[in-house]
Amino acid sequence: MWSAATSHRSVRHNGGVTERLTASIAAALNSYGDRPCIEFRGRWYTGDEVSAYGGAIAARLREAGVADDAPVGLIVRNRLQHAATIAGFLAVGRTVSMIYSFQSPEAIARDVERLNLSAVVADAEDWTSPVVAAAAGIGSAGIAVSLTEPIVDHVAGLERRDSSKTHAPAEPGVALQILTSGTTGPPKRQAIRIHVLERTVFSVTAGEKAAADAPPEFAYWQFGGIGVCQLIAGIYNGRRIAMMERFSVEGWVDAVKRHRVARAGVQPAVIRMLLDADVPPADLASLEFLISASGPLDPETRDEFEERYGIPIRLAYGATEFAGSLCAWTPDMLRDFGETKRNSVGRPLPDTELRIIDAETEAVLPPGKQGLLEAKVAPIGAHWIRTTDIASIDDDGFVTLHGRADGAINRGGFKVQPEAVRRVLMSHPAVRDACVVGVPDPRLGQVPFAAIEIFPGAAMPSDDELKDVVRQALPVYNVPVAFAAVDELPRNPALKVSLPAVAALYDG
Template identity: 35%
Template sequence: MSGIAEHIVLATIAGGDLAAINFEGQALSWSALSDAIAGLSSLLGQSGLGDESIIGLLGRNRPEQLTGFISILGAARGCLLINAIRPVNMIAEEVVSLDLGCLLGSHADLSPEVVAAAKAVGCMVVAVTVSRGTVSFETILKRSCKVFRTRKPGVLIEIQTSGTTGVPKRIPIAERTLQSSLRDGVRSAKGTVDHFELKPQTSPTLMFGPLVHTAGTFNTLMSVFEVRPIVLFEKFDAELYRQALVKYRPKFAALPPTAIKMMVDSDATRDDFSSVKAVRAGTAPLSVELQLAFEEKFGVAVLTTYGATEFMGVVTSWSLEDHGLFSDRKRGSVGRATKGAQIRIVDTITGKPVPSGEQGILEAKLQRIDDSKEWIRTTDLARLDDDGFLYIIGRADDAIIRGGFKVMAGKVADVLKLYPGVYEAIVLGVQDERLGEVPVAVIETYPGVRLDESAIKSFSKEKLTPYEVPVRFHQIERLPRTVSDKISRPEVRKFLESLADEQCMAKSLRSQ
């Protein structure tokens, strides 16, 4: 049995009859998870799928999928996560391409099209059901393929990147990487804890990050690792989250910037957040203005972090101690290197390290990846100060060169989000015959809000240098998003291209 599998089993034993998962008022105990692991392990063993197999899981944020994920890893198998929140035809096409020996999902997600796709490639199909505090597995299609996908040595999970900037890539996550990330993730208010006891925790994880994304995957494993109960949400809802804060009184919370903004704009109060010592914010850049607004409204420190899917954990973060000492002077930083991580900034052309304070490309060495043997280059522009605090300037491919002037699209979008009625915004560069590229903004407003383009343009001119001001502002009902709730740049670009095509068509018709 692998290290993580053994730890999961021991955690379920330690938790006993206490609640492990709470979902819409229904609870599932750690003992029920223990029984589920044993049941799935027996079923897979009888089918001839050994420890080398990797099990596909149709993932979404419901008890069936969460218990399936924990059971697969607890049964010492690898897990390949498949996003179930997509059109059925897309899921069926992916199932055909994966060559899986077994596919696990809820009855609702195992549609006739998906089962037919599995049957076409000889894949075993298992349905998981959670009812009245118990978990059961039912084989609805036996395996007929003799050759099937196995995991590479050391790999535990295959997960897709968010697809924020392009087509999602499926990447393998090694067990040793996960083990190290989980150990480093055990934290107190002051920072990393080197040793801890395997005993049930009372403060729960309020989890709404998608299971099929790094945040959800890691939070699930971290909670099991600490024997910490999970309060599960299908998606983020400000009022339901406020109610959970009051009911469960967690000590720490994890909120991405979009959720932080929704809580700032909600009716939640300081009393609702009274149990929370700190909020950890990651997955996307957080503007200083939004961080200050949250801290002023709720009186809770926001500890920003930086990481990536490939790192399976954070690379830099703030501690409460650092927040108390440096928050006024280091606003905008994503913290200092975490335990087992080294970071540096290198010149974008030569690749040589630059002095502190200078901008360049961020690189990291991680003990959990390869014992810190190689520098891993990111696509992020950043700088380090003399105290080791990291500042992310933006993506290297986020820069728009407008007539020779560099426009950082993320900075412009952060300014637009300060305008009343704006919920979210993204700025992209579009081709221009005279200037090469120009910034164009696409804005999602709150329901019922209609923007005055001249007014928001005047606002932008007050906050930005002239070359940073977008040449056009497009309002959209809802920005396209990835499974991790990040704005999908490729889809926004398609939207802008469709507008350009329509304008060209109209111009052509007028000239006829």
């Protein structure tokens, strides 16, 4: 079992906030006891079973000569044993650094070498020859976790950390090193400090303490990234957690129906998938609303979903570097502005200040003007953090997103906004979805190229037809040079379209 005394031993130097949150998570884990804690693959695991992983991992790390405060890597998957590992490390104040599992063994091995940690935890299947060799090369201990006995064990040949080698030290106050969604390339790591996790819990729960008989926290976003917030919030508040390994329409709908889930955050792609699967409205009857985040949701899809199911969709905005949301809709806002500000992501949270700046002059822009969004989040610090999102803030303080600045295509000096071109392409009745990316051009530097998803049964429009659609709505430099028809746009495990994979479709 986790105890406050155990957690304080390793983190007292980080201060009262660290101790308080660590002790709170430890106490929350202990509070489950023999009650259901996490559901995985149709089975509920008790708090005692979840805690058993933490105790077993702690014992193996001590046997391996790993210091109590040393950061540990986790080749992370959405599985019970990984959820238990994350919760256990947080309960004792040990930093966990996420390693992306959806890549080749050789790429995982390079991550292991680059991180240079005292120990790495992974499923047996991820302890491939390249990964074992990488860990051995840097002198890292290896721990294998499993759903079957032994649930935690040493990896052969990696039973002890090589004490003659220097490994990455703990960075004071850092709880997690999580991964970005990897839309534009390999996921990057973002340090989340433990005092910021209190903000994470608030942004997920809006400060609400769920009743004992409330539906479980529904966790299906990938734990390696911002999805870990759902797991942490659930445990912190002592709620049951229903988790999915990977998203599927069937599995998601089953969980909503069985657990009577009242609200859930979804990626825009999920809303389209639910519509395409023609899910019966009765299966989603428990939902009071959905929160669409992690990318733009086109108005047509939103309208179609709300009309078919009668379930409102609220737009939200957050980012990995903020460990949660920046904006939210409150009941009062919905009552007063729900219709007139429908395309907004809401107003800033109480601990957040937002402003819009001109990308060239860095001057702060007045209400209604579009520019780069900057945020100042009290728990993170007193400095302004610049995002790559183009946004505007109106006179009432409501924020509207207009695309991403880092995705702009520089076509011979003319800036092309991919989201604007995508929106125009989707106005064609045959186009279900689209993605526009920049591809190299020897004369202009970059030119726009589009991959197109067509509605089932529809004929693929000709390139000339699609070019005309764009030409009629936007300046000519926005017209893609070519189009590729795909059954489905390539997506990563976070359900975001992979821009490098789309660019690879261009045959030049």
